[in-house]
Amino acid sequence: MDMTLEPQHLPQGSRLDQSRHIGRKPVTLAALGATLRRRWKVIGATILVCTLVAIVGGLLITPQYDAVARIRITPAKQAPLDFDTAKDGPLDQALVNTEMATIRSRDIARRVVTRYGLQGDPEFAGPAVSARRGPIATAHAIETATSAVLRQLTVLQQEKSYVLTIGLRSRDPVKAARLANAMAMAYIDSTADLQTSTATRQEQSGQTALQRLGGEAEAAEASVARYRADSGIVQGGGVGTINEQQVVPVSQQLATAKAEAAALRSNVAAAERQIAAGGSDTVSAVLSAPAINDLRRQRTEAERQRAQLAARYGDKFPALVQSNQQIVALDQQIGLEQTRIIEGLRSAARSAAAKAADLQQQLDALKQQIALNRQAAVRADSLQRKADAATAAYNRMAGTVQQAAQAQRSTEPQARLLEAAVVLARPTYPNRAAIAVAGMLAGFVLGIGAAATTEALQTTIRSPEEIETMLGLRFVGAVPQLGRRRLVDENGRSCTPAETLHHRPVSAYAEAFRTVRTVIRPGGAKVIAIGSTLPSEGKTTSALSLARVMALSGDRVLLIDCDVRRAGLARDLACLPMLGTLEVLRGEATLAQAVCPDAIAGLDLLYVCAPTFTPVDLFDTGAMATLLGQAREHYDHVVLDTPPLLGIADARTLAKLADGVLLLVKWNATPVSAIDTALAGLEQDSAVVLGGVLTMVDTHSEAMGGLYYSSRYNRYYEQ
Numbered sequence: 168m169d170m171t172l173e174p175q176h177l178p179q180g181s182r183l184d185q186s187r188h189i190g191r192k193p194v195t196l197a198a199l200g201a202t203l204r205r206r207w208k209v210i211g212a213t214i215l216v217c218t219l220v221a222i223v224g225g226l227l228i229t230p231q232y233d234a235v236a237r238i239r240i241t242p243a244k245q246a247p248l249d250f251d252t253a254k255d256g257p258l259d260q261a262l263v264n265t266e267m268a269t270i271r272s273r274d275i276a277r278r279v280v281t282r283y284g285l286q287g288d289p290e291f292a293g294p295a296v297s298a299r300r301g302p303i304a305t306a307h308a309i310e311t312a313t314s315a316v317l318r319q320l321t322v323l324q325q326e327k328s329y330v331l332t333i334g335l336r337s338r339d340p341v342k343a344a345r346l347a348n349a350m351a352m353a354y355i356d357s358t359a360d361l362q363t364s365t366a367t368r369q370e371q372s373g374q375t376a377l378q379r380l381g382g383e384a385e386a387a388e389a390s391v392a393r394y395r396a397d398s399g400i401v402q403g404g405g406v407g408t409i410n411e412q413q414v415v416p417v418s419q420q421l422a423t424a425k426a427e428a429a430a431l432r433s434n435v436a437a438a439e440r441q442i443a444a445g446g447s448d449t450v451s452a453v454l455s456a457p458a459i460n461d462l463r464r465q466r467t468e469a470e471r472q473r474a475q476l477a478a479r480y481g482d483k484f485p486a487l488v489q490s491n492q493q494i495v496a497l498d499q500q501i502g503l504e505q506t507r508i509i510e511g512l513r514s515a516a517r518s519a520a521a522k523a524a525d526l527q528q529q530l531d532a533l534k535q536q537i538a539l540n541r542q543a544a545v546r547a548d549s550l551q552r553k554a555d556a557a558t559a560a561y562n563r564m565a566g567t568v569q570q571a572a573q574a575q576r577s578t579e580p581q582a583r584l585l586e587a588a589v590v591l592a593r594p595t596y597p598n599r600a601a602i603a604v605a606g607m608l609a610g611f612v613l614g615i616g617a618a619a620t621t622e623a624l625q626t627t628i629r630s631p632e633e634i635e636t637m638l639g640l641r642f643v644g645a646v647p648q649l650g651r652r653r654l655v656d657e658n659g660r661s662c663t664p665a666e667t668l669h670h671r672p673v674s675a676y677a678e679a680f681r682t683v684r685t686v687i688r689p690g691g692a693k694v695i696a697i698g699s700t701l702p703s704e705g706k707t708t709s710a711l712s713l714a715r716v717m718a719l720s721g722d723r724v725l726l727i728d729c730d731v732r733r734a735g736l737a738r739d740l741a742c743l744p745m746l747g748t749l750e751v752l753r754g755e756a757t758l759a760q761a762v763c764p765d766a767i768a769g770l771d772l773l774y775v776c777a778p779t780f781t782p783v784d785l786f787d788t789g790a791m792a793t794l795l796g797q798a799r800e801h802y803d804h805v806v807l808d809t810p811p812l813l814g815i816a817d818a819r820t821l822a823k824l825a826d827g828v829l830l831l832v833k834w835n836a837t838p839v840s841a842i843d844t845a846l847a848g849l850e851q852d853s854a855v856v857l858g859g860v861l862t863m864v865d866t867h868s869e870a871m872g873g874l875y876y877s878s879r880y881n882r883y884y885e886q
Contacts, residue, residue, distance in 0.1 A: 200867075202618055203618065204867065206617075206621060209614060209621060210614030210615065210617070211614070212614075213610050213611075213613050213617050214607055214610035214611050214614050216610065217606045217607065217610030218603055218606045218607045218610055221602045221603050221605060221606020221607070222599070222602070224606075225597050225598075225602040225603065226599070228596075228597045229338060230594035230596070231336050231337070231595065231597075232338070232339070232340040232343045232591050232595060233321075233334050233335070233336050233343065234334065234335055234337075234340070234343035234344040234346070234348075234588035235332050235333065235334045235347060236332070236333045236334075236347045236348050236350070236351040236584065236586060236587055236588040237330055237331070237332050237584075237585040237586040238330070238331050238333065238351050238354070238582050238584050238585055239329055239330050239582060239583055239585050240262075240263070240266050240331060240581060240582040241581050242262055242329065258327055258328070258329070263329065266354075266582070267324065267331060269354065269357070270322045270333060270350065270354045271320065273313055275350065275353050275357060276316045276317050276320070276350070277313045278353045278357075279316060279346060279349045279350055280309055280316060281309060282353075283345070283346065283349060285315075286309045286312045287308070288312065290315075290337065290338060290339075290342075291311075291315040291316060291319075292308045292311050292312040292315070293315075316335070316346070319335055319336040319337065320333070320334070320335055320350065321336075322334075330585065333351050333354075333588075334347060335347040335350060335588075336595075336596070340590045340591045340592075340594075343588070343590075343591070344591075345588075348584075348587050351584055351587075352584070354582065355581075355583065358581035358582050359581070376564050377564045377565060380560050380561040381561050383557045384554065384557035384558045384561045387550070387553050387554035387557045387558075388554045388557075390554070391550045391554050413533055414530070414537065417526060417529050417530045417533060418530060420526050421523065421526040421527055421529075421530055424522045424526050427519045428520045428522070428523045431512065431515050431516035431519050432516050432519075432520070434516070435512045438512055456504065459501055459504050459505065462500050462501045462504065463497075463501065465497055466497040466498065466501070469490055469493045469497060470494060472490050473487060473490035473491060473494065476490060626838050626839045626840060627834075627835045627836055627837060627838060627839065628832050628834065628835070628837060628859075628861065629834060629869070630868075630869050631645065631870060634859040634861070637839055638842060638843075638846065638859060640846075640856060640858055640859040641857075641858035641859070642858060642861075643682070643686055643829065643857065643860045644679050644680070644682040644683045644686070644861070645679060645860070645861040645864045645871055646679045646680070646712075646860065646861065646864060647675050647676055647679065647865075647866045648864060648866065649664050649667065649676055663708065663739055664676060664708050664712065665711040665712045665715060665739070668712060668715050668719070668767070669766065672719065675871075676712070677712075677716060680709075680712050680713050680715075681716055681720075683713055683716075683829070683860060684713065684720060686858070687827075687857065692826040692855075692857055693803070693826050694795055694798070694799065694804075694805045694825045694827075695805070695806050695807065695825060695826065695828075695829055695857070696807040696809050696821050696822050696825035696828045696829070697709055697710040697713070697806060697807060697808055697809060697828075697829050697831065698809045698812050698818055698822060698828050698829070698830055698831065698845075699811055699812065699830065699837075700811060700813055700830075700832070700837050700841045700842050700844075700845040701811050701813060701833075701837060703833070704811075704831050704832070704833040704837060704862055704863075705831060705833065705862040705863055706730070706735075706809065706811075706831055707728075707730070707736055707739055707808050709831055709860070709862060710736075710806050710808040711726060711736065711740075711808075713806060713829075714765075714770050714806045715767045717806075718765070718768065718769035719767060721769065722804055723769055723801070723802045723803045723804075724769060724771070724802060724803065724804045724805075725762065725771050725773065725798050725802040725806070726765075726770065726773065726805075726808065727773040727794075727798075727805065727806070727807050727808065728747070728772075728774050728775045729786065729807050729808055729809045729810065729817065729821050730775065730809065730810040730817075731748065731749060731775050731778070731779045731781075731785070731810075731817070732779065732780060732815070733775075733778055733810070734774070734775040734776065734778045734779075736772065736775065737774040737775060737777075740772075742763070743776075744774040744776050745776065746760055746761040747775050747776040748773050748774065748775050749775060749776070749779060749785065750776070751773070751794055752785050752786075752791060752794065753790075754790070758773070758794060758797050758801075771802070784816065784820065786817050786820045786821055786824070787820045791821070792824055795824060795825075807821055807825055809821045809822070812845035812848060813841060813844060813848075819852050822849055822854040823852050825854075825855075826855065827855045827856065827857035828849065828854055828855065828856050828857060829857050829859075829860055830845075830846075830856055830858070830860070831859075831860050832860065832861055832862065833861075833862050833863055834861045834862060834863055834864040834870060836863070
């Protein structure tokens with residue numbers, strides 16, 4: 168990338184006009200932080216002024232005392248004529264709001280005013296109103312004081328509860344406590360009076376209603392009894408009529424009987440199928456009968472004996488004949504037993520079927536009777552509901568009348584005092600600490616606004632982009648502002664910025680001038696004038712620093728102090744030369760005789776011995792051109808430390824003699840309008856401007872890369 172800089176002839180036209188049409192960069196957090204650092208004095212002054220105003224204002228406000236009394240309201244039972252009374256339930260916010268509105272009523276406040284004579288108190292009635300006399304004036308004073316009390320009254324609910332706080336403000340702490348307690352007691356007394364009068368009215372109306380409801384309940388009960396007797400509805404000891412209570416057990420018995428009959432019928436059917444298939448010997452009931460099993464065991468034993476006898480004797484053997492007869496007899500007994508068992512199964516099945524039929528007839532009869540009873544019970548239930556309603560109404564009214572009678576005899580109010588107001592030792596208003604903090608916060612906000620406004624109205628240069636867009640110049644470099652910590656040598660003694668090049672040759676300050684040297688094309692601008700719009704923009708320091716950096720890079724450099732009115736170079740280096748620039752221009756000395764070597768090898772200095780004020784234009788006589796011609800032959804670069812461009816004609820003459828001008832712009836200080844005027848003069852003289860250099864730049868600003876990049880580059884510099 169080409170970092171050299173060609174000489175630049177200024178374009179025609181006012182740069183100030185151009186700057187009006189070129190907006191600044193958008194606001195960012197980094198820019199805002201930089202603004203706060205630059206304008207901290209404005210912000211601090213605004214905060215201080217606002218805080219002092221708030222403190223003074225707080226001291227001028229008349230102190231006020233807020234006394235607070237706490238009461239607990241008891242949720243009143245609903246009116247006795249309201250039958251849906253709920254003794255316990257959730258918080259009734261409507262009730263709380265109603266009682267709060269009652270406390271704020273004019274009637275309660277008027278009671279306190281008349282009781283304590285506040286109509287004659289200047290604080291509440293006013294000096295003019297309280298001094299008047301007469302019935303009309305007194306009435307007006309009472310209403311005025313009542314309105315004032317309500318304005319100073321606050322009624323709040325304590326969280327979500329039935330506890331209310333009653334606060335009253337006054338200039339007198341004793342008066343505030345007394346009136347807060349008076350408001351609480353006036354409300355409590357009003358609830359007691361209201362409760363007593365209400366109970367009296369309800370008790371009187373309740374007695375009349377109770378007599379009427381008693382007659383209605385008696386008539387309804389008698390009507391129910393007559394109808395039940397006429398319809399023959401007989402209630403059992405449990406739920407429902409006697410017939411209804413009998414249905415369930417009969418149904419259960421019927422179900423059991425039907426199940427037994429079905430089982431017996433199934434056994435009979437199975438036995439008949441088995442007999443049809445293979446005789447009664449295959450019937451399961453027969454096979455499982457103990458008697459038959461015993462007979463078969465005997466037959467088996469008889470057959471075994473017969474088999475033994477038949478094997479040994481002939482058919483006519485008596486014992487064998489007897490065994491055959493025994494087997495025949497056992498077969499007959501088994502047959503008789505089988506017949507008896509099967510007939511028993513048929514008899515049990517018929518008996519179970521008969522029992523089930525009988526239970527079915529009983530159940531059908533009960534259902535018919537129940538149907539008749541239900542038809543009559545519909546009417547009986549209707550009459551009973553009317554009788555129950557009349558009885559319930561009578562009972563509720565009796566309880567209501569009793570409660571009203573008790574409330575009439577009782578004087579307990581609907582609210583009670585939990586905590587009486589006390590006399591405060593310190594005022595609650597104004598909160599001077601809070602006012603001071605608010606003033607400080609307001610000052611901070613206004614300070615930010617003032618800083619932003621000042622920044623918006625600022626017409627100075629703070630970034631490389633502004634040099635290029637607002638001035639139409641190339642940006643050459645940015646020279647950082649060195650703090651006190653940097654302006655010390657290796658022995659801890661203070662030094663000038665240019666002297667730091669000895670002690671810290673690798674630093675951000677030195678690197679800035681190396682950048683300036685780099686962008687000057689070798690062999691191009693050999694004579695370089697260091698100019699600025701106004702004084703104190705760092706010309707002498709920058710000229711010396713640039714010359715030393717060039718010398719450190721191996722160039723032969725001559726630095727000529729051309730500011731004859733200040734002689735800043737000799738003053739900064741603490742030198743007392745005998746010969747200098749004026750002597751050479753006047754022909755009193757040669758260049759070789761007047762130059763002095765610098766501590767940096769390769770750099771020669773031509774001082775102004777002492778400040779000189781002369782009307783003669785020393786630089787426009789040809790002597791300066793001759794001097795520069797000689798310097799061109801012996802040096803690689805000639806650096807001219809010129810006076811300010813505005814107000815000093817010498818600067819414009821030197822700018823024409825130089826190959827190029829490096830215009831120094833003090834960061835966030837030099838007005839754009841002044842720079843534009845100086846550049847306009849250079850335009851008229853056809854001077855060559857090499858570019859703009861920002862001097863004394865805040866190391867945290869965007870011109871130096873901001874906080875992020877400057878901290879990242881610190882590792883490349885000597886600390």
